[in-house]
Amino acid sequence: MREIAFIKQNKEKWLDFEQAIFGKAKKNPDEMASLYIHLVNDLSYAQTYYPKSKTVVYLNYLAAQIYQKIYKTKRTETNRFVYFFSTEVPLLVYQYRRYVLYAFLLFFLTTAIGVVSAKYDPDFVRLILGDNYVNKTLGNIKDGNPVAIYKDGSNWGMTIGITLNNLYVGLRCFLYGIFAGLGTFYILIQNCIMLGAFQYFFYEQGVFWESVRGIWIHGSMEIFAIVIEAAAGFILGASILFPKTYSRMTSFKIGFKNSLKIFLGTMPFTIGAGILEGFVTRYSLEMPNWLNVFIILSTLSLISFYFLIFPFIVNKKIQSPNDNLIQEKKF
Numbered sequence: 117m118r119e120i121a122f123i124k125q126n127k128e129k130w131l132d133f134e135q136a137i138f139g140k141a142k143k144n145p146d147e148m149a150s151l152y153i154h155l156v157n158d159l160s161y162a163q164t165y166y167p168k169s170k171t172v173v174y175l176n177y178l179a180a181q182i183y184q185k186i187y188k189t190k191r192t193e194t195n196r197f198v199y200f201f202s203t204e205v206p207l208l209v210y211q212y213r214r215y216v217l218y219a220f221l222l223f224f225l226t227t228a229i230g231v232v233s234a235k236y237d238p239d240f241v242r243l244i245l246g247d248n249y250v251n252k253t254l255g256n257i258k259d260g261n262p263v264a265i266y267k268d269g270s271n272w273g274m275t276i277g278i279t280l281n282n283l284y285v286g287l288r289c290f291l292y293g294i295f296a297g298l299g300t301f302y303i304l305i306q307n308c309i310m311l312g313a314f315q316y317f318f319y320e321q322g323v324f325w326e327s328v329r330g331i332w333i334h335g336s337m338e339i340f341a342i343v344i345e346a347a348a349g350f351i352l353g354a355s356i357l358f359p360k361t362y363s364r365m366t367s368f369k370i371g372f373k374n375s376l377k378i379f380l381g382t383m384p385f386t387i388g389a390g391i392l393e394g395f396v397t398r399y400s401l402e403m404p405n406w407l408n409v410f411i412i413l414s415t416l417s418l419i420s421f422y423f424l425i426f427p428f429i430v431n432k433k434i435q436s437p438n439d440n441l442i443q444e445k446k447f
Contacts, residue, residue, distance in 0.1 A: 119166045126158055130178065137181045152182045174361075180207065183434060203430055205381035208374050209344075210427035212351050219304070219347035223339075226305045230312020234320075241317045244310050250317070262323040263330030267398040275394025282338055282386050286345040290352065290379040297353025304346040311339065329408040330400035334393035336416035341382040341389065344423055348375040348382075385419050 117125075133151055159175040166172060209216060233240045242250050249265075256264040268274065285307070292299025318327035355371020356364065392415070400408060 117165070119169060119171060122162070122166070123171060129154070130158075130175075133178055133182065137178065152179065155179050155182060177211070180211075180431075180434060200377070201381065201384075203434075205377055206422075206427040206430040207434065208378050209381070209423055210431040212347065212374070212378070213427065215347040215350045215354070216344065216423065218350060219343045222301070222304060222346070223308055223343045226308035227312040230309035230314075231316045232312075233309070234313040234316040241313050244313045245317070253317075254321070257321050257323055261401060262318060262321070262326045263397065263400060266330060266393065266400075271395050271398075273394075274398075275390050278393050279387055279390025282341075282390055283383065286342060286379065286382060286386055289342060289345040290348045290375065293349030293352035293375065294356070295353070296357055297350050300346050300349025300353065303349075304342070307342060326401060328412075329403075329405070330397055332412045333397045333400055333408065333415070334389045336389075336412055337385040337419050338389035338393075340416070340419045340423070341385045344382050345379055348378040351375040351378070381423075385422075388415075 133155060136151060155175060155178055159172065159179055162169060162172045162175055230244070234244075253262065253265060256262055261267075266274075269277070285303070289300055289303045292303055315324070315327065315331075318324050352371050352375040355367045355375075359367035362370065392411075396411065
């Protein structure tokens with residue numbers, strides 16, 4: 117059968133599946149399981165005869181959504197929190213992985229712009245960071261403690277203040293995606309250029325390693341989380357610009373819900389970064405080098421695993437029932 121005929125033959129059925137998946141048509145768990153089996157059959161056929169077609173991508177997406185919906189009906193409220201972070205967020209990150217890639221590419225590019233600008237414009241750092249911050253940091257460097265600014269205030273006071281500020285920045289980075297992604301782009305580029313100029317400033321003063329030992333204890337998770345929040349903002353913007361087969365409003369609702377979940381997935385890391393900044397960073401230069409490096413690599417590995425590796429593991433686990441059903445269908 118030609119692909120166009122296959123699509124025409126099943127189009128109405130797939131639209132019914134969409135209605136069931138996104139809540140416009142109520143189905144009980146048994147009906148959802150039946151839909152899932154029918155959809156896997158169609159997916160199996162498409163994978164066999166149209167392996168590189170967008171139809172396969174579309175059906176695979178619907179199958180994953182139905183599987184999640186069935187799985188949700190089997191959970192109790194006590195494990196809702198665990199399911200959200202162990203399955204729901206990783207699956208969404210996998211689904212929108214190209215937006216994560218775009219956000220990281222933009223992060224590296226704009227951070228490099230900040231470094232180059234600081235290198236060739238002597239006044240750029242003051243323009244970005246402000247005279248007061250630069251003068252205070254220069255004084256700290258002269259006193260032998262380049263990151264002494266992190267000792268300002270009490271442990272709890274700094275932790276709460278920094279965490280709330282970082283959550284606010286992340287929320288803006290996500291929500292500003294509603295402006296076709298341009299708001300998110302602005303927030304990300306602003307923070308990344310500041311980061312690049314900030315790090316070059318310490319390099320220029322000859323205290324780069326000391327700054328790394330302090331800043332990146334909390335910065336590994338804090339900066340990584342902002343990049344993921346930017347990806348969430350781009351997802352929100354794309355849902356408005358590129359509705360695909362949905363109406364623009366339906367696409368926006370789906371995009372908002374999914375990107376919000378990804379943003380919420382970053383919050384534990386942002387809070388963790390705030391705690392480290394308030395309680396640990398202030399002692400960074402008093403620690404042995406190995407401890408600094410251990411904390412930095414541990415936090416970076418943790419958040420990298422969760423957002424870059426774990427989504428592929430969860431997706432593979434979710435897809436295995438599809439593969440089994442496909443094999444059964446073949447035999």
